[in-house]
Amino acid sequence: MEAVMPETTDLTAVCRFVLAERARCLSEREWKHRLAGYGYGIRDAREGRVLTSLARGRDLCPLEA
Structure with a gap:
């Protein structure tokens, strides 16, 4: 199943998406x-x-290990 990028500006959701992609x-x-x-x-x-x-060329949030 392909991941879908959340359509939100909520950084928590974006970070969860990024870490799920890593998995x-x-x-x-x-x-x-x-x-x-x-x-x-x-x-x-x-x-x-x-x-x-x-x-935007800027930092958004730290990522958990």
């Missing part, structure tokens, strides 16, 4: 590629991973 992917590379298709990226920071918006 479906076989590798980090596949995960990042799929997220880019939705307009998102992952940035590694000192405090952990951060979800970013590729369109």
Whole structure:
């Protein structure tokens, strides 16, 4: 079953979607590629991973480990 990106600005729902996508992917590379298709990226920071918006070029929220 294919995941559907939530049509919301609720960052909690977006983060849940991103982590669910990670569970479906076989590798980090596949995960990042799929997220880019939705307009998102992952940035590694000192405090952990951060979800970013590729369109706006800004951080959205930290991701759980």
